[in-house]
Amino acid sequence: MPTALAPPPASPSAAEPAAGEAALRLRNLRKSYGDLTAVADVSLEVAPGEIFGLLGPNGAGKSTTMMIACGVLPADGGTVELSGEILSPDRRDLRRRLGVVPQDLAIYPELTARQNLRFFGRLYGLGGTELNDRVADALERTGLTNRADDRAEHYSGGMKRRLNFGCALLHRPSVLILDEPTVGVDPQSRAHLLSSVKDVAAEGAAVVYASHYMEEVEEICDRVAVIDAGRVLAAGTIPDLLAPLESVLRLHVTPPPGDPDGATLLPPAFAGLFDVVAQPSGVLTYALPRSRLNRDTTLSGVLAPVLEHVKGAGGRLDAVHTDEPDLERLFLKLTGNTLRD
Numbered sequence: 001m002p003t004a005l006a007p008p009p010a011s012p013s014a015a016e017p018a019a020g021e022a023a024l025r026l027r028n029l030r031k032s033y034g035d036l037t038a039v040a041d042v043s044l045e046v047a048p049g050e051i052f053g054l055l056g057p058n059g060a061g062k063s064t065t066m067m068i069a070c071g072v073l074p075a076d077g078g079t080v081e082l083s084g085e086i087l088s089p090d091r092r093d094l095r096r097r098l099g100v101v102p103q104d105l106a107i108y109p110e111l112t113a114r115q116n117l118r119f120f121g122r123l124y125g126l127g128g129t130e131l132n133d134r135v136a137d138a139l140e141r142t143g144l145t146n147r148a149d150d151r152a153e154h155y156s157g158g159m160k161r162r163l164n165f166g167c168a169l170l171h172r173p174s175v176l177i178l179d180e181p182t183v184g185v186d187p188q189s190r191a192h193l194l195s196s197v198k199d200v201a202a203e204g205a206a207v208v209y210a211s212h213y214m215e216e217v218e219e220i221c222d223r224v225a226v227i228d229a230g231r232v233l234a235a236g237t238i239p240d241l242l243a244p245l246e247s248v249l250r251l252h253v254t255p256p257p258g259d260p261d262g263a264t265l266l267p268p269a270f271a272g273l274f275d276v277v278a279q280p281s282g283v284l285t286y287a288l289p290r291s292r293l294n295r296d297t298t299l300s301g302v303l304a305p306v307l308e309h310v311k312g313a314g315g316r317l318d319a320v321h322t323d324e325p326d327l328e329r330l331f332l333k334l335t336g337n338t339l340r341d
């Protein structure tokens with residue numbers, strides 16, 4: 001039996017979101033499992049049509065937050081609001097506005113894609129022509145139309161993930177919650193899923209996208225909350241989050257035998273600009289943050305004279321690269337850890 005987050009039975013739909021109202025608002029969520037605090041304090045809001053990323057490493061508290069947001073796990077504190085109305089166990093009408101793509105597959109392997117979709121569609125109270133149309137639409141969106149009548153157990157991992165996604169769309173949710181939807185999928189299915197998520201948001205749904213893949217979050221999210229140890233460490237648009245970071249030019253140089261500290265390697269005019277770290281191997285790593293240069297000088301402009309001097313002084317350039325600001329570096333700055341720790 002899959003761990004499907006089965007929707008409640010159909011009931012008359014509640015009022016549509018008021019103009020300008022957040023589709024989803026989490027306020028000061030808290031949740032502990034025994035002594036372990038999984039969610040210490042999480043607040044965020046997501047507007048209709050927005051893709052909001054929840055970025056954090058394994059164990060950061062993303063799934064727990066998502067499960068509270070979709071009403072399947074009670075919080076120890078805080079509230080979940082949908083369009084300004086508080087979600088509570090008796091508000092089945094509100095829960096029907098939610099679509100959830102859980103981290104664990106919630107499909108029946110012995111059923112075909114079409115049968116799975118029809119099953120979940122009926123749970124949402126759909127029937128007749130409407131159900132047929134929604135199932136056809138979900139098959140199309142997930143790229144499974146040609147395999148619609150094959151049993152899901154014969155699908156690739158990526159196809160199962162796409163079907164998992166399709167099952168959450170049948171009732172046209174106004175808030176779509178996705179918990180690591182691309183874990184273990186092939187690049188083609190990943191691209192398909194990301195594109196489908198963008199389509200759903202473009203049609204007006206508020207999307208929450210929990211992931212530990214920086215590249216995915218950077219690709220599709222309008223705003224991001226960086227989460228670790230159950231707390232939101234930073235939140236905003238990606239340009240705003242990355243603004244405090246800067247580009248850093250890095251050179252890895254093997255010094256000549258007579259100058260292991262590299263005292264003669266850099267041109268005197270630049271020597272004071274670089275931080276130098278000697279590696280155990282004897283290689284010297286030089287780092288030049290962009291902010292140490294005046295506005296008219298670029299990192300690449302510095303590179304040519306420096307490389308010429310290194311070579312003239314008998315050094316060997318092993319590698320050169322520029323670290324650009326990204327969410328991985330932001331996470332490292334905020335926590336001292338990498339996202340993949």
Ligand SMILES: Nc1ncnc2c1ncn2[C@@H]1O[C@H](COP(=O)(O)OP(=O)(O)OP(=O)(O)O)[C@@H](O)[C@H]1O
Nearest residue numbers: 033036037038056057058059060061062063064065
């Ligand atoms: N049912 C549970 N009982 C006890 N501890 C749990 C339970 N569920 C989660 N945890 C713990 O709570 C913390 C947060 O887990 P959670 O699954 O929310 O994080 P996550 O960011 O989604 O990570 P992952 O991507 O690995 O699932 C972790 O330390 C996890 O081990």
